[in-house]
Amino acid sequence: MRNQNGISARGRLARLKSMALGSVALGSMVLLGVPGAALADDIGHIVRDYDAFTTTLDPVSAASRGDQAAAELWPDDSPKAEQTRLAQRLAFRDRLAALDQKALHGEDLLNARLIIWENDLAIESQKFDPSRMPFTSDEGFYQEIGYAADNTPLHSEADARHWLVRMNRIPDFNAQQIANMRRGIRTGFVQPRLIADIAAHTVQAQADLPERENPALRPFDSLPSTMPAATRHELRAQGERIVHERIKPSEKALAVFFAKEYLPASRSTLGASSLPDGRAYYVYLVQQETTTTLSPDQIFALGQSEIARIHREMQRQMDAVGFKGDFKAFVAHMKADPQFYVTTRLALLEKASFLAKKIDNELPRLIGKLPRLTYGVREVPRAIEEGYTTGRYDPGSPALGISGGLMINTSHLDQRPLYELPSLVAHEGVPGHHIQIALAQEMTDLPGFRRDYATTAFVEGWALYSEQMVSEIALYPTPYERFGQLSMEMWRACRLVMDVGIHWKNWTREEALSCLRDNTALAEKNIQNETNRYISWPGQALGYKIGEMTILDLRHQAEKALGTGFDERRFHDLVLDEGAMPLDLLRQRVQDWIAENRHAKP
Incomplete structure (x- = not known):
């Protein structure tokens, strides 16, 4: 899942999940309205509240879906935001624990199980403070700008002004990631030198890019031709000033940080087990x-x-x-x-x-x-x-x-x-x-x-x-x-x-x-x-491979149980038509379908 800057949305989601499992929005009014269990609390209320909560976790993706409230925001991976997020997730855990799951069926039961799975993993992730290491060999926070740029068409002057606000906040976003990585340096939670070298090269290349080629300027190419030329020129000129005065100095500071601080502190070992509490961390990641x-x-x-x-x-x-x-x-x-x-x-x-x-x-x-x-x-x-x-x-x-x-x-x-x-x-x-x-x-x-x-x-x-x-x-x-x-x-x-x-x-x-x-x-x-x-x-x-083998096993079970009544198209629709889910839930879903359709076997 990629854009012109190279960061993948699939990778972004996985990065956010594995590094921080979501973050409240930088520059936003933090959503604290996750109420405790009320007398009338039910799965419908919980789903609506959880949906609103998760929308705040990744404002870049939210904005790409057309959410105007997120259009000026970047993810917030600060320790304060993580503590706020943890408190909200613990509140959801309490509300879910108070539900009578035996009384839930169909979509309600699936929603509850998915929230429990995702929420519990996110709570456990906080023990490891993974936002200290926000990049891999080919992806990182420094590519977030390009992803956002390629998913932010500017259809109006209002869209452009939202983007200008977001551009102006890029240095704050980068500074926050540097603070997290410095915490990683202090605690020994850093990438190997081999990987840090790759990241350092990437951020240096970004810093060396001519200002006119900065990815943050790409959205202005989508301004409609029906907009007055003077307005289009003024909006782009504002963007160019922000690149010159704010973004380019921030990119150069990031490159200096990697060269002067992160590379010397990177580790000679390769495996996660060599990190502090690394074996427990790896078991969690598995x-x-x-x-x-x-x-x-x-x-x-x-x-x-x-x-x-x-x-x-x-x-x-x-x-x-x-x-x-x-x-x-x-x-x-x-x-x-x-x-x-x-x-x-x-x-x-x-x-x-x-x-x-x-x-x-x-x-x-x-x-x-x-x-x-x-x-x-x-x-x-x-x-x-x-x-x-x-x-x-x-x-x-x-x-x-x-x-x-x-x-x-x-x-x-x-x-x-x-x-x-x-x-x-x-x-x-x-x-x-x-x-x-x-x-x-x-x-x-x-x-x-x-x-x-x-x-x-x-x-x-x-x-x-x-x-x-x-x-x-x-x-x-x-x-x-x-x-x-x-x-x-x-x-x-x-x-x-x-x-x-x-x-x-x-x-x-x-x-x-x-x-x-x-x-x-x-x-x-x-x-x-x-x-x-x-x-x-x-x-x-x-x-x-674990996922592929599970789907193949479920298909073989269905073919054996249903015989000539097995319909490949229906099986594939069954796997896909409720969205992604943990493999245990998928297995239960397919086995229920097999039981319901067993009569079709001649």
Whole structure:
């Protein structure tokens, strides 16, 4: 989920969740109106209050949905805001505890369970003060401005003046993050030097950008031509003054902070377990990202089992083309064969676009309910492509008329093999992230917190499952494409081993790199970038395979129980039509559906 600055909304939500699990709005009147349990309190009141509360947590996303009250605000991750948030969440916990859940049914019960899950995780996160470390290898708070800019079309003078207020508050937002990171330095809660170097390079590049190219000025390009030219000129001139007088000095101060303070204090160790209370923190992150009670050691063993299984499938594809060498020789052959590469950026985008339309043509027979929001294939911005992953999804906004985007990294074309492209398109585009996220955005009958809920295990699990789903429509026509799909699946299986290895078993970076080098056909550039990502973002890599395996298991249960009465389209609609949720709730939902439809089996 990306925009032109490179920050992903999916990544933003996960960052906010894993770093702070939301924050009240910087510059806002803090919402204290979360009442204690009243005599007439019921789940309806709680849902409305919780929905209002969560709207304040991420004003950037709220504004992108058209919430004018959030249009001048940035997230507030200050200790004071976190304490206010914690008090509000504890009040919600008390109100929920007073409910008789046995009397709840349907949507009311699902709403209650989702709030309890999300709220309890957020309360527990406060023990670890994760806002001390607000960046990873390819994402961070310093990209928030670009995300907001690309999701803030200015349709009127009022919109522009809201944006000018928000621009003026950017230095306060940056200063707050510096204060949090200084607290991390004092307490030893910092990123490894390897990751800090990447962040320092990014913020220095932002500081060096010419003022006229500052992302905060991009919204002014959307001012309507019907607005008087003098007004448009005056508004942009105000923005340029703010960039010159406020934003650029703040960006330079941030770059100095990273160079002079953060880099010298960064750690030589890699794993989260080396942080203060690090092992407890990692166990918490595992639960958050997988929505299960699996232990790190159980996940490690599961990853090893999946690696062995996928290797057997890969060997079948090697046999199918008559290759006589071993796995490494076959991978070397594929990496060296020019038929699997294009030579221009445009050609890669055209290949991705063709695959996307091929899937579009078959979607109605895979999924019953499809979103109205369209999507396009876009190039990852060249300013951030160097350390960027192969591709991501940039969600649109139905409220603001912004389409979704399948982002493709077009750098290093000699390391962008075409045999990986079908899986990438299916995962990041359709039927993966675009279908799931756009459908959720359009569920206007659900509370806002339900539409925005984004747990890695569900969101990434669905996207990884989608890579297998499209095998039914011949997206992998030869053993080479099938091998490429298996390599992509192996990549996610390796994540289970690598993430636990790094953060629980004290693996070195070389040990982690070897897992991908020895078991996948991924290009070396991708292997390097992805390993950095797992080092910097503990736990997040686990949700993909855990979620995919859960959805596959539920499908197999349904196929076995319903026989010829199994309807693939109905199953996919069932998984998607209540939005993202923890895997245990999804499992219960599917099993209830199986029980209700068992009579359809002949």
